[in-house]
Amino acid sequence: MLPSACTELGITLDLLAGRPLAAFDEAESLICACRNNEGRECLLTPETAEAWRAMTSAAARQGISLYIVSAYRSIARQAELIRSKLEAGHTITDILAILAPPGFSEHHTGRAIDIGAPDCPAADPMFAETPAYAWLQGRADEFGFTLSYPRDNSQGYVFEPWHWCYRR
Template identity: 30%
Template sequence: MNLTAANWLGDDDSHIVWLSERHGLTQETLDAWRSMQHHAAECGLSLDLVSSYRSFDRQLAIWNAKFNGLRPVLDDQNQHLDIGSLSELERAIAILRFSALPGASRHHWGTDLDVYSKRLQGDIPFDLVASEYGSGGPQADVSSWLRQHACQYGFMAPYSADLDGVAIEPWHLSYCEIAQHIAREISVTILAERLNQSKISGKQTLLDNLPMLFERFVLRVNQ
């Protein structure tokens, strides 16, 4: 699959097949997801999507809300940070631990999805944090099953270990065949141009530090 810059930046969703109003994936990723979901069901485990495709504008709204203190930003211990006490660069790095930069999110690609089990969660509030997928957490069985079986369907876990970039995300899967190709095509120069055109909060700080942020929070993944 050949994606244009507008595709991987999240501005053009012509590569996406929509499952519902909320969820979309590339056709190849969707086929793999449905096959894996069916296998899990045969094993007695229901798998559901938390998120899939996300546009540039949607990611921008998340970013700006967090950067401006309108949406919580957590530290590595899941405690709320006082965003207002941080410099713009510190603020950006704190956000990037858990939320992607608009234009640089793997969710723009249609190859990446966040997975949980609605049935296992039940009435317990769901925060999409790593502890929910750890031992004793409501999503522990999902995490264990995905570690054993996701690779059979062409998925990898890009954030299965903390490489001092994006924090560990046991729920995040990426369809390797397409995602690895896109990862070789993305460009920090094109991303900078797109961010410069946008109304992103902290724009100048982001542009001044983009090569470092791009390497740490975009390119640095588990293979």
């Protein structure tokens, strides 16, 4: 059974066949970790925010700047993003390669962060070529962050070098 937020967008079980997607619970407590470049509050669970602070400090000591492009996003907001892409003429199949169905995104857990780096557009494949990404590959694990969607991931998403999730 898919949540009604999915069926309302025309997302069917057939569309997700072969993709082992997990449904996640929405975050229970969130704090503001910082503001992003657009001045919007970046919300994370308290543990994730603490781990993020520790990780960015360690990175900064090695001359690497990491910042938050996007953090918590509600299930309702996820549905809105999909709806606006549908309205812009994208097919649901194309959309679901880059956006999780509502209820299945790590972003509403408050533990996922889309990470940005200087001189790299937000959520761009170029992120994989940045010193920030190289640093994360070597050190993020120490702070509890792992890459959710590597190349050729079984969940059927595009490679998202910028999307890291705190799993401790």
